[in-house]
Amino acid sequence: MRDKVTGARRWVVKIGSALLTADGRGLDRSAMAVWVEQMIRLGEAGIELVLVSSGAVAAGMSQLGWSSRPRAVHELQAAAAVGQMGLVQAWESSFAHYGRHTAQILLTHDDLSDRKRYLNARSTLRTLLDLEVTPVINENDTVVTDEIRFGDNDTLAALVANLVEADLLVILTDRDGMFDADPGIKPDAVLIREARADDPLLDEVAGGRGGILGRGGMQTKLRAARLAARSGAHTVIVGGRIEQVLARLKDGECLGTLLSPERTRHAARKQWLAGHLQMRGRLTLDAGAVNALRQGRSLLPVGVKSVEGSFRRGEMVVCIGPNGLEVARGLVNYAALEAQRILGRSTDEVEKVLGYIDEPELIHRDNMIVL
Ligand SMILES: Nc1ncnc2c1ncn2[C@@H]1O[C@H](COP(=O)(O)OP(=O)(O)O)[C@@H](O)[C@H]1O
Ligand SMILES: N[C@@H](CCC(=O)OP(=O)(O)O)C(=O)O
Numbered sequence: 138m139r140d141k142v143t144g145a146r147r148w149v150v151k152i153g154s155a156l157l158t159a160d161g162r163g164l165d166r167s168a169m170a171v172w173v174e175q176m177i178r179l180g181e182a183g184i185e186l187v188l189v190s191s192g193a194v195a196a197g198m199s200q201l202g203w204s205s206r207p208r209a210v211h212e213l214q215a216a217a218a219v220g221q222m223g224l225v226q227a228w229e230s231s232f233a234h235y236g237r238h239t240a241q242i243l244l245t246h247d248d249l250s251d252r253k254r255y256l257n258a259r260s261t262l263r264t265l266l267d268l269e270v271t272p273v274i275n276e277n278d279t280v281v282t283d284e285i286r287f288g289d290n291d292t293l294a295a296l297v298a299n300l301v302e303a304d305l306l307v308i309l310t311d312r313d314g315m316f317d318a319d320p321g322i323k324p325d326a327v328l329i330r331e332a333r334a335d336d337p338l339l340d341e342v343a344g345g346r347g348g349i350l351g352r353g354g355m356q357t358k359l360r361a362a363r364l365a366a367r368s369g370a371h372t373v374i375v376g377g378r379i380e381q382v383l384a385r386l387k388d389g390e391c392l393g394t395l396l397s398p399e400r401t402r403h404a405a406r407k408q409w410l411a412g413h414l415q416m417r418g419r420l421t422l423d424a425g426a427v428n429a430l431r432q433g434r435s436l437l438p439v440g441v442k443s444v445e446g447s448f449r450r451g452e453m454v455v456c457i458g459p460n461g462l463e464v465a466r467g468l469v470n471y472a473a474l475e476a477q478r479i480l481g482r483s484t485d486e487v488e489k490v491l492g493y494i495d496e497p498e499l500i501h502r503d504n505m506i507v508l
Contacts (some may be wrong), residue, residue: 139390147305150186175381193218210282256450291358306362308362314375369406371395412435427459435498
């Protein structure tokens with residue numbers, strides 16, 4: 138029984154090219170339908186799920202009648218642009234059987250390293266999850282080069298897991314999990330059931346590159362598990378063709394390889410916030426807001442008495458109590474000029490003052506450390 142898996146409420150599921158495209162013969166729609174059925178059941182069990190789907194290049198190659206993966210990046214990008222259409226259509230129509238919608242999100246790593254774009258992507262994803270729409274994410278292959286060359290949706294999936302604060306990253310692939318050697322080279326290799334993501338011994342076993350369609354191999358999956366672990370998420374690398382794989386994972390069956398983080402999600406997030414960012418401004422709060430923050434709630438504009446500094450959306454600010462002492466720090470949802478205009482205002486008034494509303498919170502509790 139894996140309680141970290143059965144207890145996970147937010148999952149990121151990544152499906153690699155090799156699986157999705159039936160080893161190069163176009164999209165495997167029947168396999169997609171089987172995963173969708175399981176994802177729908179997970180949703181019914183109260184799990185929020187984000188899908189990271191590769192397969193655009195492979196689908197495009199088959200639509201264009203190409204039998205071998207091109208080397209030139211512009212050809213890969215063209216194939217991805219063609220294939221992405223079919224890929225999202227296939228997901229959408231499969232979810233539509235259950236009266237559910239999907240949403241296409243194309244991201245690059247740069248989008249997630251810029252704090253403003255990071256927050257924007259995060260609000261969109263949160264909103265989609267609230268609307269019970271399944272986001273289907275792929276790399277924005279038209280504008281990336283290295284990623285498309287190396288096939289790195291594993292890393293993208295891990296960054297998405299950090300972004301949405303997933304509890305669990307499930308990487309579905311064409312093997313049953315991570316073996317102690319590449320099973321393509323050593324047929325008697327043994328499946329690793331569980332390990333710590335940071336275990337250095339794993340570097341040796343994950344040495345090989347992937348197949349002709351998927352490109353990352355186990356190396357990128359291991360790196361993804363380590364990245365996901367930074368925000369406290371567990372990763373399962375598991376065979377996507379195993380019958381009812383997602384449902385059985387949810388039920389706690391020991392399928393695939395479970396890679397665990399060294400820290401809890403809360404500790405990981407705190408460390409990330411504490412270590413990486415420079416303070417750009419100060420918000421002075423009233424006593425009510427200080428209490429709310431101490432009870433684990435978000436900071437609303439209504440509890441803010443003054444704003445100092447020239448910060449932008451997504452930057453780090455410090456929150457000071459009425460006694461002048463620091464209470465919290467966090468990533469702010471509004472730039473300084475806007476924050477000035479909405480301080481002391483109720484949530485209803487924010488939209489009237491600004492003419493729009495990004496988020497009701499000035500700092501969301503997930504983006505804050507209370508001291
Ligand atoms: N230690 C290992 N355990 C399992 N598979 C491995 C290992 N090392 C290398 N591989 C290779 O990685 C491949 C899966 O990666 P990849 O082709 O990139 O798939 P995907 O498209 O699912 O990302 C497997 O088919 C396997 O040959
Ligand atoms: N983003 C591209 C390539 C990503 C890729 O190859 O990833 P993977 O198969 O998961 O190793 C695509 O959709 O084809």
